[in-house]
Each structure stands twice: as structure tokens, then as C-alpha cells.
Amino acid sequence: MLDVEKSVLYVAFGSLAEITIDQFRELAMGLENSGVHFLWVMRIPFEDEFLNEFEERVKGRGVLVKNQWVDQVEILRHGSVSGLMSHCGWNSVLESICESVPLLGFPITADQYWNARMVEDYYGVGVKVLTDTGSVRGFFSSECIANKVKELMNVECVKGKEIRENVKKLKGRGAAARSAMEEGGSSWDALDMFIDQLIFGKKKK
Template sequence: MQKSFEQALESLTTPVSCVISDGFLGWTLKSAKKFGVPRFVFFGTGNFSFTMYQILGTERPHAGTNLLDEPFPMPDFPGLKLTRNDFDPPYNDMEPSGPYVEFLAEQMAAAAMSDGIIVNSFYELEQCYADYWNNKYRPKALCVGPLCMAASPPSQALANPSYTQFLDENLAAGEPVLYVAFGTQAEVSAEQLQEIAAGLEQSQVSFLWTLKPKGLGFLQKFEERVNSRGIVVKDWVDQQQILRHEGVKGFLSHCGWNSVMESIFAGVPILALPFMAEQHMNARFVAEEAGVGLRIVPRSGSVRGFVAAEEVERKVRELMMGVEKGAEVRKKVAEYRDAACDAVKEGGSSTRTLDMLIDEVARKRQTFSSGGRAVCCPDGQRLDSDHNRQQA
């Protein structure tokens, strides 16, 4: 892949100015050095989860624990306690090992030698974690989100999909709709999905659930029982279009980071039900750090495990109609929605950071064109100082 990538760069009419690489393609660091251009990495996660995983690996605050659900304090963050189950296997082991751990260590080493981490977030949402990372680790985290702002409008074919009528009718009737989606990667058991369905049915809340129907024998009778109050969409949906619909007032989500950012930008509170990867860390951030959502708790009391219908019902009703916690998260997500909008406006934090990044790349290209070296200084000094001024 590296050879083909470099051949593609060589074939460009205009010389490449920088490489923005998926964080799991560490070999692009060598390609960037070969072409004398800076390399920026993108992992698709937020500052909070990225920082917590880094602290776990470097400082091992969990070393004294005996159980996966035993809380331990996180260094430098008073009051923040996590458990090993907040981290995805194999990183919830005391001594993670194996090919995946070795592979990820190589990617993180390449990231540390790069010129910046591009983060799909905005500074006001994760300020203390972005500052902590930038003061303690390399390379600098550059918050340029929410990136969903850059999404193209839907094509004409998708401009008015069939489910829009359902949303419009509920909006006209004054019935708030809960959007339910768990992403495309997580494998959720049929038993768990059936329990979620029972909770949705018992909640008496209107909902739109996007779901792959394969192997779900209970689905037909479920759809018949909920009738016009809820619909199950079995095809691809435009998630951003749904979240931005005025009638959608809640999002039962797996807490993939893109979904979190899209929901915050739309001003829709989140009901967190994570399944894999860094989703459990994102769920903790949503419910406990940012306060833009609630979290469904498994029957075991752990952050992992089987979720009962009664818990789904209770949390759905609280999110959509609650006058205490539900009202608090609805207010908080509206505040962060406004902050997200401000961040991407002219002069906003994300816009300033992106402008600074582009200016820095342009300076390096000019240096290279005049015969100098375009490679970043090892500590990214100019980028770092500019970035600090932008956030001041």
C-alpha cells in the first residue's frame, strides 16, 4: 500500500503539501518524510477518550485493582474515577499483550513523531482534556470540529425519504420522537435487541429505529404492536438529517464519536448504550463529563453487560419527558450546540485552529520550494505556540 500511495503522490500535478493520515496507517509517516512534508493523524476519537487511554498505558493507575469493575482515580483529574471495564479489551487486562497491542503501539509511536492530531471536536467541549494533552503529550491535539458541519447536503433522491413523513406527522401532533441507532460495526445479540424493543414499546414514546432486520424473528410482531407510534427503518438513513429534524428530541445511541458530535451539533440529548471500542469511554463523557445525556446501566451494575427492558423504558422516559435529569441534559446539550456553532464560525476556536494549521503547512511548503527543508521541527514549536495563542 505504501508504494502505491507514494506513486499516487508523485503523479499529482501540484506537489503534495502535507499528509493527513488515518492514525492506523503508521507507515504514512515514512512517506511524509520522503516527500519532506508534515504528517497529521486522525483517529476519529475525542480528546477525553484519547487522553484516558494514554494515561492508562503510561501511568497505570489501575495497577492496584483486582476486579474489572473496581474504581480507581485518574491522575491529575480529581474526582474522576474509572474502572478497567471502561476500557475495551485487551486494554482492561492488567498486562495487555498480543498482535493488536503491538500493532497499536507502533501506530502511537508514529503518531508521536507526527506534526499534530486532528480531532473531530471543539475546544469548548473538551477544554481541560485538550489542554492536558497538549501540555503533557505529543503531538498537539488540534480541535477543528464538529466535522459534520462540512457534510454535503443530501442528494435529491434522499432529500425526502419515506421516514420524513413519520417525523413530520409527529412534529405536527406535538409528539417528540426518539431516534435509535447503534452504528454499523457493533454486533448486538438478538436477545439484547429484543429487550431494547420491549423497553421502547413499554415507554410509550414515539421512536424511529434504524436496524438491520437479519435474523430478528420478533421484529414483525413488534412493528405490528407499536403500529404508528414507532417505525423500524431497515435501509440506510441520513443520520444528520434525522437529528436535525425539529421533531427529534432524543438519540438512543451506541456513542460512536461521530454520532456524539452529530447529536451535540443538532442539540439532541443522548441516551448512551455503548457496545465496543472507545464507546464506553464516550458514554461516560456524555453522561458524566459533558452532561449532554443519560446512560443506560446494565442489569449487573457494571458498565458492560445485558440491559433489561425496564431500564431502557425508565431512561427513555426520563430523557424525553423527565423534569429533573432529563431537563438538565436537554438544557446542557442546547448550550453546547450553541458553542459548537460558534466554534465553526469566522473567528471561532475551530476555525482559528484550522486556519493556523493551513498557514503552517503553507509556510513549510514555501520553505521547501525555496530549497530549505519542509519537515516540521521535532517539537512542532511554531505550530504549538500558534495553537496556544489561538486558544488563549
């Protein structure tokens, strides 16, 4: 982990989300051009000179963790982390809110598009990457990615300040969200009921 107090962007897209090679390269260039410190936990979709050259160029302010499992919650709790760039899977959204870390939504599929909108437009605890046409669905350019990264990580700009104030307001709710994911919590019970329906074809009593 980079030892830079409250200035590191943690980048992770879960274990299932698939990113195309072209989008992967745009993402890498966007992070590079943003100028921020970052920790990127990645599943590598390819291995070629681009990735090697990218890693060399960002050495000193960017750390790449390749094809390894990490404890995301522990990373979010680290004092250097000031933002999470995520596919906005619901677990990642909850974990980020619970640890009061602002989000940068990079949706890829399923409910992630709605979650990314909710993060910015409803809760105001992050921003979402947009395509050149203003949509959350499609191909995200490196320029758009770099701009949104800087917007989230700049604690001096109006948007950055508002996001961090909103995250602090949700800090108390974070305890409720955390308890919902624990055994006996509402999220835990809902998942338990869903699994029972799949296996036994009936609701758990």
C-alpha cells in the same frame, strides 16, 4: 418520519456495531414499554415472528427502517426529534451535540463505554443505559432501557430539563465541533495524519 413535534426518539447504532439477538429483543421490548414515539434505523440480526409482532404492536408510534442507509444528520435536524439513542460512537456523539439533540448512550464495544460515561457524567447532555449491576458493560434489561428512555424524553422531569439546558449551552460549541469535522478541521486533519501513518509509516508534514 413521525410528525410529532419534539417528541420522537431516534434510535441508531451505526453500521458496524453488532447486537446479539437476545439484546435486540430486550431493546425492542424496552422501547415498546417506554411508551415514547421512536424512529429505529436497524440492521436486522434475524427475521422471525418476534420482529413482525413487535412492528405491529408499535404501529402508530414507532417506525422501523430496516437495512437501509439514512442521512443521520438530516434526521437529527428534524423538528420532531428530541433524543438520540446511540451506541455512542464518536461520530454520532459529535453529530448529536452539533444538532443540540440529547443522547441516550447504549454502548456496545471499544471506546463507546467511555463516550457514554462522558455524555452523562462530564458534559451532562444525556443519560447512559446501565445493567442491573450498575455497569455500562454487559446485558441491558428491557426494564432498564424503558426507564432510561422515559428519563431522557420526559422534558418535565428535573433530569430531562437539565440535559436540554446543557445541550443548549453547547450549541455554540457545536459550530466548533462541526468545523472540526469539515475538511481542514482538527478532526479531519487528525484522521488524515492517521491514515498517512498507516500507509506510509510516517507523519504528514
